[in-house]
Amino acid sequence: MTNDTQITLTVPDHVDMASIVGPQDSVLHTIQKAYSARITVRGNTVTIKGDTLEVQSLATLFGDLIKVSGSGDVPTVDYVQHAIDLLRMGEFSPTALREDILLTYRGRAIRPKTAGQKRYVDAIRDNTVTFAIGPAGTGKTYLAMAMAVAALKRKEVNRVILTRPIVEAGENLGFLPGTLTEKVDPYIRPLYDALFDMTDAGAAADLLETGVIEIAPLAFMRGRTFNDSFIILDEAQNTSPEQMKMFLTRLGFNSKMVVTGDVTQVDMPGGRSGLRHARAVLEHVDDIAFCDLSGKDVVRHSLVARIVDAYEHAETTRSKKHTEGE
Numbered sequence: 353m354t355n356d357t358q359i360t361l362t363v364p365d366h367v368d369m370a371s372i373v374g375p376q377d378s379v380l381h382t383i384q385k386a387y388s389a390r391i392t393v394r395g396n397t398v399t400i401k402g403d404t405l406e407v408q409s410l411a412t413l414f415g416d417l418i419k420v421s422g423s424g425d426v427p428t429v430d431y432v433q434h435a436i437d438l439l440r441m442g443e444f445s446p447t448a449l450r451e452d453i454l455l456t457y458r459g460r461a462i463r464p465k466t467a468g469q470k471r472y473v474d475a476i477r478d479n480t481v482t483f484a485i486g487p488a489g490t491g492k493t494y495l496a497m498a499m500a501v502a503a504l505k506r507k508e509v510n511r512v513i514l515t516r517p518i519v520e521a522g523e524n525l526g527f528l529p530g531t532l533t534e535k536v537d538p539y540i541r542p543l544y545d546a547l548f549d550m551t552d553a554g555a556a557a558d559l560l561e562t563g564v565i566e567i568a569p570l571a572f573m574r575g576r577t578f579n580d581s582f583i584i585l586d587e588a589q590n591t592s593p594e595q596m597k598m599f600l601t602r603l604g605f606n607s608k609m610v611v612t613g614d615v616t617q618v619d620m621p622g623g624r625s626g627l628r629h630a631r632a633v634l635e636h637v638d639d640i641a642f643c644d645l646s647g648k649d650v651v652r653h654s655l656v657a658r659i660v661d662a663y664e665h666a667e668t669t670r671s672k673k674h675t676e677g678e
Contacts, residue, residue, distance in 0.1 A: 358401040361414055364422065369396055371421040372414070374429065382429050383413065386436050409439045416446040430651075434466050437648060444470050454498040455505075457550045462498045468649035469495060475641035481600065481609045483588075483630065486645025487660045492612035493586050497546045499610070500582040504564070509582045509607065511563070514543045516586040517570040517595060543567050543586060570595060579604035588613035588627045589620075596626030616667065 363369055373380040373393060384391055389402025389410055400410045413435055420427050435446040444467050454473060455462045464470040469491050475482045476499050484492040500512045518539045544567060547556055559565040570591065585591075585599055588611045596611075603609055613627045634640050647660035 355404070356401055357404040357407045358399065359407055359411055361398045361400070361411065361418070363396040363398065363418055365396065367418055367422045369393070371426045372398075372417045374427065374432075378429050379417070379427055379432050382432050383410070383436070386433075412445065413439060416450070419447065420450070431465075434651075438467055441467055443467050454495065455502045455550055462495075462550060464495065465491070465651045466649040468643070468645045469651075472643040472645065473499060475643050476608065476610060479639050479641040480607070481603070481611070481634075481640045483627070483640070483642045484610065484612045484645060485615060485627065485631075485642065486649060487614055487616065487647065487664075489650040489660070490645035491649065491651055492645060493542070493584070494546055494549075496584045496610040496612060497543075498550055500584060501547070501550055503582050503608070510580040511578065511582070512559075512565045513573075513578055513581055513583040514540075514547070514565070514567045514586070515570050515573055515584070515599075516540060516543065517588070517590045540567050540569065543584075570599060573599055573602055576602055577604045578602055578607050581607045583607060583609045585609070585611045586613075588630075589615050589618045589625050591626035592620065592624060593626045593629040596630050600630070616663075 363372065374382075380391070380393065387402070387406050387410060389400055389406040391410065392399040392401075398414050400407050400414070413432075416435060417427050417432070420431075438444050438446055438449065449464050449466075449470055452470065452473065453461045453463050464473050468486075472482070472484050472492075473495055476496065484490075484496065486492060497514070500509075500514075503509045504512050516539065547565065547567070551559075556565070560567065570585065581604065583602070588596065590613075591599070599611075600609065611627070611630070613625075615625060615628055618625045618628075631642060635642055647658075647664060650660055
């Protein structure tokens with residue numbers, strides 16, 4: 353006797369079925385590989401038969417794909433893979449992420465795309481200080497920047513402060529040609545790139561010129577207090593514990609801080625990282641959140657996620673061998 357459940361979904365006439373199944377049925381094949389339930393597509397119907405929980409999950413997934421396609425977007429294999437991961441974790445639905453729009457620029461919506469990213473932006477909303485720790489491509493800086501620009505547009509803050517440490521500060525920096533601004537520009541250029549990706553270049557230039565948005569090396573933060581501000585510290589793994597304490601104590605009234613970094617990419621002499629130290633000291637302090645992002649939260653080219661996973665696996669294997677050898 354079988355306990356299989358079967359449902360049939362009808363795709364509205366205005367929705368292109370080809371966009372739902374993907375080029376050469378690539379999206380459909382991705383879904384079929386992830387589930388054991390039988391999926392049959394005929395005309396404008398999708399029939400799903402199998403285990404009740406799988407059928408329910410697939411019904412939710414296809415319902416989301418119908419909404420995405422109906423809105424004019426085209427679901428990609430990466431989008432579907434993230435959606436499947438969300439449904440399996442049961443923490444957020446794909447719809448919840450799609451509807452969480454942080455900022456819209458030139459018709460393009462910036463939103464969290466993974467469960468980890470959703471937890472991250474929610475943590476920023478709910479806490480005064482948020483730490484985001486994870487590898488490249490997980491959206492740590494980009495999402496923080498979007499939250500900052502959105503807060504500025506809503507007039508929740510009066511200023512946005514973007515900073516990052518310059519590991520080479522001191523003797524090496526002094527020997528570089530040009531003015532101080534020209535010397536530090538290569539190190540803070542990624543912050544400019546993120547800003548210009550979500551704000552009109554002319555408007556951004558005006559905001560920078562008037563100081564409403566300030567991008568500066570971490571050393572420039574000493575002795576200052578930021579009220580009514582959204583402050584982002586990028587590449588925080590390359591701060592010393594003293595620098596991290598200095599930065600965090602710049603916090604003023606009605607302000608938020610976001611600290612981002614990757615503890616596997618520490619360039620500090622001796623590996624002494626202010627980001628690691630901050631977690632050990634502050635992890636249980638109220639109104640401070642720590643969010644861990646992983647290869648599953650990489651939203652760049654799908655190969656980047658596989659590269660991150662491979663390095664994480666290699667590091668885990670190396671640490672295990674080192675422990676066994678002791």
